[in-house]
Amino acid sequence: MDFDLSADQQALVSGLQAVMRPYEDLTAAERKSFCCYRPALQRALRDAGFFDVASHGLGTLEAGLVAVTAANSPCAAEVATSALVWPAVLDGTPTGPVAYVSGDLNKAARFLHVAHHALIDTGEDLVLADVSAGDVQEVETILAYPYGRFVAKDVVRRGRSLGRAALALARRWARIALALEFAGAAERAVAFTVDYVKQRHAFGQPIGSFQAVQHRLAQCHQLTRGMRYTALYAAWKGSDMAANIAANTAQRHAGKLCFDLHQFNGGMGVTNEHSLHLWTHRLRALQGELGGAQGAALALADELWPAAGAQAARADFVAALAI
Amino acid sequence: MEFAWTPAQDAYRQQVRLALDELLPVDWAEISQDGMGSARQIDYSRVFARALADRGLLVPHWPAARGGRDASPWEQFILAEEMKSVGEPRGPQYMNVNWIGPTLMRYGSPQQQEEHLARIAAGSVVWCQCYSEPGAGTDLAALTTKAERRGDAYIVNGQKIWTSYAACADWCFLLVRTGSGRKDVSILLLPMSTPGIEVRPFPGLVEDGHLNEVFFTDVEVPATAMLGEESRAWEIVLYALSFERVGIPRYHIGREVLEWAVGQLRREGRFDDIARARAAGIVAGFETARLLTYLVVDQRAKDMPPTTDGNVARIAAAEACTELSDFLLTYTPDCLTGGDHVLNAFYRGNISATIAAGTYELQLNLIAQQGLGLRRAA
Ligand SMILES: Cc1cc2nc3c(=O)[nH]c(=O)nc-3n(C[C@H](O)[C@H](O)[C@H](O)COP(=O)(O)OP(=O)(O)OC[C@H]3O[C@@H](n4cnc5c(N)ncnc54)[C@H](O)[C@@H]3O)c2cc1C
Numbered sequence: 006m007d008f009d010l011s012a013d014q015q016a017l018v019s020g021l022q023a024v025m026r027p028y029e030d031l032t033a034a035e036r037k038s039f040c041c042y043r044p045a046l047q048r049a050l051r052d053a054g055f056f057d058v059a060s061h062g063l064g065t066l067e068a069g070l071v072a073v074t075a076a077n078s079p080c081a082a083e084v085a086t087s088a089l090v091w092p093a094v095l096d097g098t099p100t101g102p103v104a105y106v107s108g109d110l111n112k113a114a115r116f117l118h119v120a121h122h123a124l125i126d127t128g129e130d131l132v133l134a135d136v137s138a139g140d141v142q143e144v145e146t147i148l149a150y151p152y153g154r155f156v157a158k159d160v161v162r163r164g165r166s167l168g169r170a171a172l173a174l175a176r177r178w179a180r181i182a183l184a185l186e187f188a189g190a191a192e193r194a195v196a197f198t199v200d201y202v203k204q205r206h207a208f209g210q211p212i213g214s215f216q217a218v219q220h221r222l223a224q225c226h227q228l229t230r231g232m233r234y235t236a237l238y239a240a241w242k243g244s245d246m247a248a249n250i251a252a253n254t255a256q257r258h259a260g261k262l263c264f265d266l267h268q269f270n271g272g273m274g275v276t277n278e279h280s281l282h283l284w285t286h287r288l289r290a291l292q293g294e295l296g297g298a299q300g301a302a303l304a305l306a307d308e309l310w311p312a313a314g315a316q317a318a319r320a321d322f323v324a325a326l327a328i
Numbered sequence: 329m330e331f332a333w334t335p336a337q338d339a340y341r342q343q344v345r346l347a348l349d350e351l352l353p354v355d356w357a358e359i360s361q362d363g364m365g366s367a368r369q370i371d372y373s374r375v376f377a378r379a380l381a382d383r384g385l386l387v388p389h390w391p392a393a394r395g396g397r398d399a400s401p402w403e404q405f406i407l408a409e410e411m412k413s414v415g416e417p418r419g420p421q422y423m424n425v426n427w428i429g430p431t432l433m434r435y436g437s438p439q440q441q442e443e444h445l446a447r448i449a450a451g452s453v454v455w456c457q458c459y460s461e462p463g464a465g466t467d468l469a470a471l472t473t474k475a476e477r478r479g480d481a482y483i484v485n486g487q488k489i490w491t492s493y494a495a496c497a498d499w500c501f502l503l504v505r506t507g508s509g510r511k512d513v514s515i516l517l518l519p520m521s522t523p524g525i526e527v528r529p530f531p532g533l534v535e536d537g538h539l540n541e542v543f544f545t546d547v548e549v550p551a552t553a554m555l556g557e558e559s560r561a562w563e564i565v566l567y568a569l570s571f572e573r574v575g576i577p578r579y580h581i582g583r584e585v586l587e588w589a590v591g592q593l594r595r596e597g598r599f600d601d602i603a604r605a606r607a608a609g610i611v612a613g614f615e616t617a618r619l620l621t622y623l624v625v626d627q628r629a630k631d632m633p634p635t636t637d638g639n640v641a642r643i644a645a646a647e648a649c650t651e652l653s654d655f656l657l658t659y660t661p662d663c664l665t666g667g668d669h670v671l672n673a674f675y676r677g678n679i680s681a682t683i684a685a686g687t688y689e690l691q692l693n694l695i696a697q698q699g700l701g702l703r704r705a706a
Contacts, residue, residue, distance in 0.1 A: 006402070008626045010329050066329065199700050214705040219696035226695060227640045230623075231616040238619055241331050253612045299605050302612070306604035309611060310590055 008234075010070070017058065017067055021074050024049050028080045036278045039286070041080045042119060042151045047102060050075065056087040057098045065089065069185050069240025073233065076189025079283045081150045083116045085182035089240065090124060093178040094131060094171040104136070105179050107295065110155050113144035115290060118153025124175055125161055131172035134164030149286035177248045180295055181239045184251035187291045188232035191255070191262055194284035195225045198266045201273070212269065221265045228258045249305035256298035259288045340403055344385060344410045351379050352417060360415040361669040363677070365537020370454055370496040373419025377451025380418065387425050387449045394433065395449035401628040405574060405621075413580035420455065420493040424448040427571035428455050428501055432517075435556045435564050440517060444499075456497035456520070458488040458542055459565070465490075466690050468503075468565070469511055473544060475504035477551070477558075482506075482516060484524075484547040490684070494520070494527045494540035503565065512559040518549045534680045535673055572685055573638030574624050578645055578677075579614040582652055585674045586610055589660045603659055610655060613648030620644050636699030639691040646682045653678050 010018060028046045035041045050056065055075070058067045072085040083102035091099055101121030106114045110125070117123060118141055125132040134140075140157040167175075199222060202213030212218055235254045239247035263285045267274050274281045295301070333341075353359070359372050380386045381395075389404035390396025404426070411418055418425070429448045432441055447453045464471040473486025484504055494500075497520050506514040520527070524547035532539040556564050590607055593599035599607075620641035627635060653675055656663045663671045682688040696702045 006331050006333060006622055006626060008329055008623045009630070014329055070329075199702070203702065210706050211703065213696075213700075213702040216693070216705065219700075219702050220689065220692040222700060222702070223692040223695035224643075226700060227643055230620060230637065230640050231644055234619045234623060235612075235616050237329065238331055241329075249608075250612045250615050253609060254616050257609060257612070298609070302605035302608040303601060305608040305611065309608065310594070310599070310604065 013063065014067060014070055017063065018070055018074050020053065021050075021055055021071055024053050024055075025075065025078045025080075028078060031079060031280070036280065038277065039145075039147045039282065040149045040151055041283060042082075043080050044119070046078070046080050046082050047119075050082060050084060051087075051098070051101070055084065057092070058088065059092050060098075064241075065092075065243055066237060066241040068092070069181070069237050072182060072185035072240075073189040073192075073236060076186045076287075077193040079280055081283075081287065083119070085186045086116070086124070086179070089182045089185070090175055090178040091122075093174045094124070094167055095133065104153070105175070105182075106155075107176075107179075110161070113146065113152040113154045115150045115152060115294075117141050117155070118143040118151045120153070123160065123164075125164065126172060126175065126179075127161060129172075130169065131167040131175045132161050132164035133167055134160045136160075146290075147282075147286060148290040149283050150290050176295070177243070177245050180248040180252040180301060181236065181243070183291055183294055184232065184236035184239060184248070184255045187255035187259075187288060188229065188236045190284045190287040190291075191225075191232055192229045194262065194266050194281065194288065195222070195229050197281060197284065198222065198225075198269050202269050205271070205273075218269055222269065225262055225265050228262060232258075246305065246308050249301045249308070252295065252301035253298050253305060256292050256294075256301060259292035259298075263288055337402060337406060341406050341410065344407055347380065347383055347385055348410060348414055348417075351376060352414065356415075356417070357669075360417070361673075363535035363537065363673050364416045364419050365493055365535055367496055367537070369415075369417075370419045370493060370537065373417060373421050373454065374452060376417040377419070377421045379451075381449060381451040386418075386421075386451050387429065390425075390429065390449065391433070394429075394445050401574075401625055405577075405625045408574075409577045409580065412577050415581075418451075420497070421448075421451060421453075423457065424453065424455050427568050428457075430571060431564060431568045432555070434567065437552070439552065440555065444517070453499060454493060454497045455499045455501055456491050456494045456542075458491050458494070458500050458502040460490050461487060462489050466687055469513070469562075471503060471505055471513065473502075473504050475506050475514060475516060475549070477506075480551050482549045482551060482554070484516065484544040484549060486544050488542040488544075489540075490538065491527075491540045491542045492538040492684075494542050495529050495537065500525075500542075501568075503561065507559045509559070511562040513561045513565070514558050515555040515561045515564055516549050517553050517555055518547070522547055522549065524548070533676060535676050538680070538684075569686075570634050573634050574621065574628060575638070575642040575645060575685075577618070577621060578649055578681065579618050581670070581674055582614050582649055583611070585656065585671060586652055588668070588671060589656055589663065592660050598659070606655055606659075610648060610652050613644070613651055617641060617645035617648050636695045639694045639699070642686075643682075643688060643691050643695075646688060649674075649678045649681055 055071050068088040071088050075082055075084040086103045086105045087099050099122050102116050102119050104114050104117040104120035104123045106123050107126035120136045123134045123136050141153040142156045144152040144154050146152045203211050205212050232255045235251040239251035270281050273279045360369055387396045388399035432444055461471050475482040475484045500518050500520050502516045504514055524545045526543040528541045530539050624638045624641050
């Protein structure tokens with residue numbers, strides 16, 4: 006077990022950060038908006054090969070590092086589904102953003118408005134649909150991701166069935182992808198807030214010197230440490246149990262994180278220009294996806310405590326001995 | 329970064345499990361029912377730790393010259409996990425091997441090392457740690473137990489409290505005041521049989537053996553028993569505490585307790601989705617704590633300076649345990665009335681898990697100030 010990045014992993018993360026850096030500075034219009042999505046960043050990430058790390062001799066953990074790091078950006082880029090879910094069920098690389106759509110197809114889905122492809126969980130099957138302009142409609146939300154919904158009614162029929170085995174894989178990797186995105190956004194939201202409470206003064210001192218603020222921020226930091234490592238572990242392990250633990254660990258704490266972080270940014274935090282929402286609203290967007298913390302917990306419970314007669318999975322996901 | 333155990337680590341864990349299978353007596357459940365601080369378990373620890381030492385499994389992480397084999401902190405931790413998962417048959421001797429011995433190796437005089445290290449490595453001695461006082465817990469530097477130099481000796485007067493294992497201990501790692509400055513403190517190593525020491529156990533909510541007052545009345549300790557220089561012990565205390573940065577792995581017993589509750593709920597047909605989701609959330613909490621603990625072991629194995637990830641791992645584990653206690657009392661309210669020792673021990677141990685060895689709030693202070701760089705209020 007080694008928690009430090011290898012030289013290759015470090016190079017990968019540094020390379021990704023270099024590509025993302027120019028997109029840190031938001032335009033005046035972006036600073037007033039609810040969501041910052043840049044096709045140019047999306048293309049830059051694709052052209053640099055970050056969505057097919059596996060074909061560069063790296064593995065799913067490295068794809069996970071890409072997803073968690075990319076989620077730090079104030080710009081919402083579609084990385085996690087392309088880098089983790091797609092390769093689990095399909096060969097090659099997507100030509101553009103991939104939306105993972107599950108549940109009611111009439112509802113708004115993340116990235117669907119800008120997607121080239123949709124991976125659709127129909128409940129019975131996983132369907133790959135190519136998305137063209139007339140198929141979707143933009144949905145404006147406050148949730149810091151581009152959202153869209155299908156207007157074409159025949160998307161599933163036109164799509165390619167990938168089968169039930171692929172569906173199971175996609176569900177697993179979608180939870181892992183979600184946990185990584187969550188962890189990356191949460192880390193940045195905490196770092197942003199820690200920075201703010203060092204600068205903002207009240208009663209003649211930085212608000213970050215008040216213990217009420219310190220303790221809750223320390224708890225937020227603790228939560229993000231857990232999120233980071235459970236999500237990266239899941240990316241490495243690729244098991245349902247690890248996926249469910251990571252998703253539950255992330256989604257379960259969205260409420261506390263968003264409450265505390267907004268509190269400590271005070272009135273500034275509710276102005277768009279301050280930018281906090283670019284991360285916290287992503288947490289809110291992810292909080293209930295794929296069944297939310299409850300869904301992940303129940304899936305985990307089904308593995309740990311299956312109906313009578315079925316075989317229980319090993320209870321510890323970081324198994325003391327190889328599972 | 330990668331998360332696999334090495335084949336050597338797997339093999340080592342198997343070796344430890346095998347040793348436990350072979351060494352633990354048939355009546356171990358009974359011996360251990362009142363916890364590792366109970367007189368019975370401490371007595372047994374003297375037998376068990378000796379046998380463990382014979383197999384080279386008591387101090388493998390110590391230097392070869394001191395009876396170890398320079399094993400890595402990973403092995404030290406695997407050992408701790410396996411011991412804790414069966415109820416810690418080493419008893420209080422886990423302290424000896426984890427931090428008292430290593431602290432003596434660093435700061436002890438040749439005579440002190442000669443006197444103590446071989447005995448610790450042989451598994452035949454029980455120590456207690458006398459730091460806290462009625463007026464000095466989190467604020468340890470407020471301690472008032474005084475040692476005054478008189479010729480070749482120190483005369484100690486004062487009182488300690490919450491001294492785990494004191495009633496059964498052979499030796500004492502004692503923190504005393506030797507000057508008027510806040511951090512003018514020193515450490516004395518003395519036998520608990522020294523005249524003038526009185527141990528008074530008192531009842532409490534936690535498991536047996538932890539709640540003792542220790543009174544020192546004109547206790548004469550030879551000056552050669554001082555560890556390091558007079559009034560320079562603060563550095564030693566910090567060094568010793570740094571070994572505790574990898575907390576005690578409580579997730580095994582936590583999982584055992586949770587399985588008990590789930591078993592009961594299933595038998596009674598009450599394991600509905602709400603309880604299932606909550607129970608699974610607790611498992612997620614334990615596994616998160618485990619992973620964060622491994623992160624700290626890794627840092628230690630690489631000789632990195634301590635980070636606040638140690639504090640993070642501790643509070644993650646404490647929160648999972650706290651959630652479990654709450655789950656037990658909510659869903660299986662008879663858990664503490666059925667006479668089950670494991671449940672009782674878990675619940676009782678958990679009350680103090682966020683207090684002993686640095687409170688939960690202290691951990692948060694450290695994370696905020698040392699980890700996040702926030703400064704203290706003026
Ligand atoms: C089961 C058990 C075993 C123990 N074993 C030993 C032992 O073997 N040897 C030994 O020396 N000691 C031992 N202790 C003592 C233990 O180390 C102290 O209880 C602990 O350090 C807390 O000190 P205190 O009890 O005086 O609490 P206090 O320091 O009085 O704290 C009370 C509350 O105030 C909070 N508080 C204090 N200061 C601050 C601050 N600056 N910021 C925010 N909150 C603060 C604390 O977090 C806590 O919530 C043991 C305790 C227990 C419960």
